[in-house]
Amino acid sequence: MARKLENRTALVTGANRGIGLAIAKAYASEGAKVLLAGRNEAALKRLQAEIAAAGGQAKVFAADLEDAASVRALAASIKREFPSLDVFVANAASLGARVPLVRYPLETWRQSLRINVEANLILLGELDALFKASDSARIILLSANVATQGKATTGSYAVSKAALEAMARIYIVESKGTPIRVNIVSPGPTRTEMRARAAPEENPMSIKPPEALAPLFVELATRECQRQGEWLNADDWLAGRTAAARPV
Numbered sequence: 001m002a003r004k005l006e007n008r009t010a011l012v013t014g015a016n017r018g019i020g021l022a023i024a025k026a027y028a029s030e031g032a033k034v035l036l037a038g039r040n041e042a043a044l045k046r047l048q049a050e051i052a053a054a055g056g057q058a059k060v061f062a063a064d065l066e067d068a069a070s071v072r073a074l075a076a077s078i079k080r081e082f083p084s085l086d087v088f089v090a091n092a093a094s095l096g097a098r099v100p101l102v103r104y105p106l107e108t109w110r111q112s113l114r115i116n117v118e119a120n121l122i123l124l125g126e127l128d129a130l131f132k133a134s135d136s137a138r139i140i141l142l143s144a145n146v147a148t149q150g151k152a153t154t155g156s157y158a159v160s161k162a163a164l165e166a167m168a169r170i171y172i173v174e175s176k177g178t179p180i181r182v183n184i185v186s187p188g189p190t191r192t193e194m195r196a197r198a199a200p201e202e203n204p205m206s207i208k209p210p211e212a213l214a215p216l217f218v219e220l221a222t223r224e225c226q227r228q229g230e231w232l233n234a235d236d237w238l239a240g241r242t243a244a245a246r247p248v
């Protein structure tokens with residue numbers, strides 16, 4: 001059977017663990033060349049070896065997304081090696097502190113904004129020419145339900161995801177008329193380190209593993225996918241409620 005991402009090059013940030021790792025593995029098994037970005041180079045290299053052992057293709061790009069210079073260097077390395085980029089999954093994120101707003105540490109606030117918003121802004125700008133050189137660039141931004149919930153102690157995490165969604169709305173309008181398609185996924189409760197920190201009282205075995213999200217991320221990365229400007233709740237999508245997607 002033909003693989004769904006044959007001849008496609010996909011950048012996944014935060015590919016060393018959690019949801020990013022599951023997406024990277026799924027993309028490689030569907031035939032994509034996966035660019036594994038993150039700051040844990042050893043873990044990324046282990047993943048690269050695992051993908052290669054399974055017959056897939058992956059390359060490691062070490063970068064600290066909190067550092068604008070490092071993000072620019074990441075983009076420069078990609079531009080040196082690839083004339084176009086078909087898929088960008090903006091997955092890496094920081095949860096920040098879980099404290100009320102009035103006690104929120106400003107440096108943690110700024111750190112979340114740097115990683116969850118500014119790094120993606122820089123990558124969109126630096127990689128713009130590569131997306132436009134693809135006949136079907138697909139950009140998938142990971143948000144969270146708390147972006148619009150006003151939930152206590154979600155502080156800079158929720159605010160940064162709301163900012164990311166606002167950024168997506170602008171970018172969608174500004175990339176009109178190009179083959180670029182931009183969608184947002186809210187993964188919902190998923191068994192990762194971030195979720196364990198966000199909901200320590202929860203039994204991790206009661207929520208889905210990151211691999212469960214793979215089919216959605218594969219669909220959104222395909223050439224055929226014409227979804228544009230949709231905010232997809234992954235749990236709805238996995239339950240077959242695709243019509244529940246709303247505009248970003």
Ligand SMILES: NC(=O)c1ccc[n+]([C@@H]2O[C@H](COP(=O)([O-])OP(=O)(O)OC[C@H]3O[C@@H](n4cnc5c(N)ncnc54)[C@H](OP(=O)(O)O)[C@@H]3O)[C@@H](O)[C@H]2O)c1
Nearest residue numbers: 014018019039064065066092093142189190192193194195
């Ligand atoms: N899990 C859930 O239930 C859930 C729910 C809603 C939304 N999400 C979203 O889904 C995405 C993935 O979350 P996850 O649960 O897989 O989180 P995770 O297990 O905490 O993984 C986060 C990833 O981001 C990377 N990262 C963080 N800061 C970085 C930095 N400065 N430079 C480079 N990489 C950095 C981490 O790398 P290190 O290992 O180096 O820290 C890790 O690879 C996030 O956007 C998150 O907001 C998750």
